[in-house]
Amino acid sequence: MDAPGPSAAEPDPGQEGLRRRRLRDGALIMTLAGAFMLLPPFIRVFAAAASPWGIPLIVLYLFGVWAALILGCFLLARRLDRTGDEE
Amino acid sequence: MAANLLIAVATGYVALLFLVAFLADRRAAAGRARWLRSPVVYTLSISVYCTAWTFYGAVGSAARSGLEFAAIYTGPTLVFVGWWFLLRKLVRIGRSLRITSVADLLSSRYGKSPAIAVIVTLIAVVGSTPYIALQLQSLTLSFSVLAAGSGQEWPEAATAFWLAAGLALFTILFGTRNVDANERHHGVVTAIALEAVVKLLALIAVGIFAVWGVAGGLGAAFARADPQLLAQGQVFGERWVAITLLSASAVICLPRMFQVTVVENVDERHLATAAWAFPLYLMLICLFVLPIAIIGRAVLPADANPDLFVLTLPLALGREELALLAFLGGFSSATSMVIVAAIALSTMLSNHIIVPLWLAGQRGRHAAAGDVRAMLLASRRAGIVAILALGYLYFRITGGSEALAAIGLIAFAGAAQIMPALLAGIFWRGATRSGALAGVTAGSLIWAYTLFLPSFDGSFLLSAATLADGPWGIAALRPQALFGLQGLDPLVHCMFWSLTANVGLLATVSLLTGQSLLERLQAALFVDVFRMRAARAEPVIRRSATSGDLYTLSERILGRAAARQLFREMAAEQGRADALPEATPAMIERLERALAGAVGAASAHAMVSQIAGGETISMEALISIADETAQIVDYSRRLESKSRELEATAAELRRANRQLQEISAQKDAFLNHVSHELRTPMTSIRSFAEILREGDLTAEERQRFVTIIHEESQRLTRLLDEILDLSFLESGRVNWQLEPIDVEAVIDQALAATEALIARSGMVLHRAPRAEGLIAMGQRDRLAQVFINLVSNAVKYAQGAGRHIAIRTGRTATDIFVEVADDGPGVPPEDRFQIFEKFARARGQTDSRGAGLGLPISREIMRNLGGDLRLVPTRRGATFRVTLPLPQRAASVA
Numbered sequence: 019m020d021a022p023g024p025s026a027a028e029p030d031p032g033q034e035g036l037r038r039r040r041l042r043d044g045a046l047i048m049t050l051a052g053a054f055m056l057l058p059p060f061i062r063v064f065a066a067a068a069s070p071w072g073i074p075l076i077v078l079y080l081f082g083v084w085a086a087l088i089l090g091c092f093l094l095a096r097r098l099d100r101t102g103d104e105e
Numbered sequence: 106m107a108a109n110l111l112i113a114v115a116t117g118y119v120a121l122l123f124l125v126a127f128l129a130d131r132r133a134a135a136g137r138a139r140w141l142r143s144p145v146v147y148t149l150s151i152s153v154y155c156t157a158w159t160f161y162g163a164v165g166s167a168a169r170s171g172l173e174f175a176a177i178y179t180g181p182t183l184v185f186v187g188w189w190f191l192l193r194k195l196v197r198i199g200r201s202l203r204i205t206s207v208a209d210l211l212s213s214r215y216g217k218s219p220a221i222a223v224i225v226t227l228i229a230v231v232g233s234t235p236y237i238a239l240q241l242q243s244l245t246l247s248f249s250v251l252a253a254g255s256g257q258e259w260p261e262a263a264t265a266f267w268l269a270a271g272l273a274l275f276t277i278l279f280g281t282r283n284v285d286a287n288e289r290h291h292g293v294v295t296a297i298a299l300e301a302v303v304k305l306l307a308l309i310a311v312g313i314f315a316v317w318g319v320a321g322g323l324g325a326a327f328a329r330a331d332p333q334l335l336a337q338g339q340v341f342g343e344r345w346v347a348i349t350l351l352s353a354s355a356v357i358c359l360p361r362m363f364q365v366t367v368v369e370n371v372d373e374r375h376l377a378t379a380a381w382a383f384p385l386y387l388m389l390i391c392l393f394v395l396p397i398a399i400i401g402r403a404v405l406p407a408d409a410n411p412d413l414f415v416l417t418l419p420l421a422l423g424r425e426e427l428a429l430l431a432f433l434g435g436f437s438s439a440t441s442m443v444i445v446a447a448i449a450l451s452t453m454l455s456n457h458i459i460v461p462l463w464l465a466g467q468r469g470r471h472a473a474a475g476d477v478r479a480m481l482l483a484s485r486r487a488g489i490v491a492i493l494a495l496g497y498l499y500f501r502i503t504g505g506s507e508a509l510a511a512i513g514l515i516a517f518a519g520a521a522q523i524m525p526a527l528l529a530g531i532f533w534r535g536a537t538r539s540g541a542l543a544g545v546t547a548g549s550l551i552w553a554y555t556l557f558l559p560s561f562d563g564s565f566l567l568s569a570a571t572l573a574d575g576p577w578g579i580a581a582l583r584p585q586a587l588f589g590l591q592g593l594d595p596l597v598h599c600m601f602w603s604l605t606a607n608v609g610l611l612a613t614v615s616l617l618t619g620q621s622l623l624e625r626l627q628a629a630l631f632v633d634v635f636r637m638r639a640a641r642a643e644p645v646i647r648r649s650a651t652s653g654d655l656y657t658l659s660e661r662i663l664g665r666a667a668a669r670q671l672f673r674e675m676a677a678e679q680g681r682a683d684a685l686p687e688a689t690p691a692m693i694e695r696l697e698r699a700l701a702g703a704v705g706a707a708s709a710h711a712m713v714s715q716i717a718g719g720e721t722i723s724m725e726a727l728i729s730i731a732d733e734t735a736q737i738v739d740y741s742r743r744l745e746s747k748s749r750e751l752e753a754t755a756a757e758l759r760r761a762n763r764q765l766q767e768i769s770a771q772k773d774a775f776l777n778h779v780s781h782e783l784r785t786p787m788t789s790i791r792s793f794a795e796i797l798r799e800g801d802l803t804a805e806e807r808q809r810f811v812t813i814i815h816e817e818s819q820r821l822t823r824l825l826d827e828i829l830d831l832s833f834l835e836s837g838r839v840n841w842q843l844e845p846i847d848v849e850a851v852i853d854q855a856l857a858a859t860e861a862l863i864a865r866s867g868m869v870l871h872r873a874p875r876a877e878g879l880i881a882m883g884q885r886d887r888l889a890q891v892f893i894n895l896v897s898n899a900v901k902y903a904q905g906a907g908r909h910i911a912i913r914t915g916r917t918a919t920d921i922f923v924e925v926a927d928d929g930p931g932v933p934p935e936d937r938f939q940i941f942e943k944f945a946r947a948r949g950q951t952d953s954r955g956a957g958l959g960l961p962i963s964r965e966i967m968r969n970l971g972g973d974l975r976l977v978p979t980r981r982g983a984t985f986r987v988t989l990p991l992p993q994r995a996a997s998v999a
Contacts (some may be wrong), residue, residue: 042189045186045187045189045190046187046189046190048186049183049186049187049190052182052183052186053183056179056183056349057341057345057346057349058341058342058345058346061341061345062341065340065341069327071323071324072322072323072324072325072327072328073323073324073327074327074330076172077172077327077395080172080175080179081388081391081392084179084182084384084388085388087182087183087186087384088182088186088381088384088385088388089381090186091185091186091188091380091381091384092381095188095377095378095380095381096377098189098377099374099377
């Protein structure tokens with residue numbers, strides 16, 4: 019039998035575990051970052067009077083963050099879903 | 106718009122909903138419900154979050170306070186984006202323990218406590234009633250707004266009544282076909298999904314019309330905004346945080362949200378889609394809210410109700426078909442909320458209030474007496490009617506005066522009181538029943554006192570005087586400035602006090618009280634739900650019951666067919682084909698779960714305990730099993746890591762074994778060689794000795810034979826010496842005293858010893874100019890042995906073919922080297938790798954003098970001196986290079 023080690027057919031369990039943990043950490047950090055960006059005091063930075071393209075900056079910011087969260091979640095969710103059960 | 110047309114459209118739409126629900130139910134019953142179980146339908150059904158409060162109220166809120174409405178949708182967005190950490194666990198728990206409602210979840214977690222279930226049910230009903238009234242109000246308002254143009258007087262009360270009746274009928278028809286609340290309501294969910302699409306399309310259509318049809322572009326739309334409205338800074342204050350928090354907990358704790366997200370979930374994987382798709386839905390809903398509000402304010406008269414802009418804007422601009430679409434959107438939002446809320450609340454009412462009361466009435470009699478199933482269905486239907494009746498009454502009594510948004514947030518704040526106990530329940534094993542009870546009760550009382558009752562403006566329970574000055578004139582107890590905390594928004598004020606009391610009591614009381622055994626078990630099941638799969642918590646309570654009684658009970662709750670199916674499965678699992686299953690603890694536990702799907706954990710527990718004899722629960726068994734579960738989890742983890750270790754060790758052992766086998770093979774080969782090498786001289790010695798013994802030989806013959814015997818035995822001795830020498834060198838036990846030696850001098854010594862040999866062979870020795878100061882740490886005699894061996898090898902193998910032997914010395918940065926080269930035939934490429942092996946004499950060479958150990962011995966000597974001996978690749982002849990480390994390096998090697 020071969021010595022244990024990574025091979026093409028069977029990903030190294032250690033690497034796999036690390037990848038999963040990174041995905042989960044990513045999901046957590048994305049959620050926290052979303053909360054940070056959508057709550058005061060940070061959100062007040064964008065409540066300025068500026069209106070690029072005639073649209074108030076705060077509206078652009080709010081929907082921009084929102085869309086970014088959705089996109090990030092879309093990218094992460096499918097991978098996370100495949101990682102299985104452990105907490 | 107003509108009232109008749111309006112009624113026809115509404116009726117047609119309702120008929121469509123009935124048809125869709127009916128077809129979906131039929132398909133599901135026929136087992137062809139694949140697309141009904143898609144993640145898209147699941148996501149759309151979650152959008153029941155967006156009620157008429159969203160459809161009409163969001164625009165109203167935006168017209169009054171700008172972006173504030175958005176917090177109601179960003180909170181849920183954050184919850185869904187973080188689905189992996191909370192929602193996934195809730196859904197897993199809900200599915201594995203067959204949870205029927207949010208009240209059931211808390212009751213089940215806190216030791217199947219009926220008290221918690223009752224309190225949560227009461228909060229839910231109290232919080233939802235105004236919310237349902239709000240939907241009825243928005244429905245009737247939208248009817249009268251649309252019909253206003255026709256000049257007819259619109260009968261508001263009658264509309265509300267018939268709407269409530271119709272909704273009750275729909276909910277009863279499609280929501281209570283079966284008692285098993287865990288059996289999904291495909292018809293309802295599909296109709297809700299359809300309504301979700303309609304409301305989104307309607308709002309977007311009105312938005313597009315407002316922005317591009319009226320204002321002429323987004324920039325132009327915002328340009329018409331009242332500068333006051335978009336003076337944004339103060340929006341993002343305490344109230345923004347409070348609303349974000351409230352909506353985040355509401356999307357989990359509101360009975361209807363829990364119903365669609367957890368109870369109606371058919372596949373856990375759908376959550377991965379809803380995680381991004383539901384926030385996307387919310388964002389699309391919100392996209393045009395602000396523009397509609399701005400343009401509504403700019404276009405419509407100042408006294409127009411902003412809560413109805415979605416309808417009145419297209420109406421005022423003469424777009425009746427768009428107004429009709431908007432009306433259908435609002436209709437969809439309102440009806441879907443009422444339907445789902447009625448199902449969720451009626452399940453809670455029936456499972457946690459009616460059934461326990463009925464059970465109490467049955468005390469003394471056998472629990473299975475009477476048709477439980479019919480009673481359950483009846484109680485569900487009565488629950489639905491009661492809830493809609495409550496909503497209708499509330500609407501009639503309050504007269505529908507308040508702004509829509511206020512009621513929504515009040516309901517959210519009520520639902521948020523469940524959140525601490527829920528979070529603690531699934532993440533903290535130590536949260537106890539008493540803690541949860543104390544927290545939820547105190548939180549709800551404060552919520553009712555500081556937010557809910559004051560919302561009646563002194564017309565209900567709390568008088569206007571009490572609101573202004575506090576009860577009995579005690580200023581510290583003023584509902585909206587509790588303990589003198591003034592200047593806060595009433596919502597923030599309520600949130601602060603109620604959640605402080607809620608969380609504080611939950612934590613403190615949990616720390617001070619203990620858990621019952623059942624509670625401890627349930628806590629483990631909840632908190633460790635993801636670890637339980639491998640070692641599923643096997644039951645639990647050792648009881649005595651006859652399976653006949655249990656069968657009767659489940660037949661009456663689940664219905665004959667379902668009960669027979671369940672018992673047949675259980676019997677098959679026990680290997681009893683044609684009999685009732687034995688009432689083992691496992692079987693009772695499974696039965697209890699199945700019943701919990703119908704009547705909730707607490708009631709199922711009470712019923713089964715009545716039959717199975719709750720008093721024979723062995724508490725010791727419970728403790729040991731609760732511990733067992735933890736142990737099994739722990740044990741299986743340890744096993745896993747052990748087996749990984751074992752695998753690694755086995756691989757190690759296999760490697761070692763392979764090495765040993767190779768070494769053993771080498772040893773065999775070596776012994777073979779040695780015996781072969783010893784045999785040849787021995788044979789000749791023996792045969793010559795035999796000839797000598799037979800006599801009759803001449804003196805010179807005798808002399809010759811004796812000489813041969815002598816030479817052969819010398820060869821033997823040399824061979825044995827070499828073998829001993831090699832095994833000594835290879836053993837690693839060499840402990841030479843190293844001394845500084847002049848390498849050139851050692852070469853002189855070696856050449857002196859081989860001078861005669863070279864001269865006899867007729868070859869010419871070339872010696873490069875001596876290098877100065879080639880001092881190395883070594884052993885003079887051993888090094889000389891190596892050089893002698895190399896020179897004599899050169900003579901031996903190059904003789905005849907070559908004529909020259911060259912010796913060159915020098916140094917590199919780290920080493921001293923000596924090269925011995927000849928111009929003979931060289932070493933054939935196929936032999937190069939093995940000339941340093943023992944007995945690997947160059948092929949085709951007959952050698953009477955050595956046994957092929959010279960090179961291996963020389964190499965071992967060099968390695969023991971910290972240097973090496975290598976064959977240098979050359980085009981002609983053979984060149985061997987001896988290296989020795991320069992002294993400072995040698996020191997570290999020695």
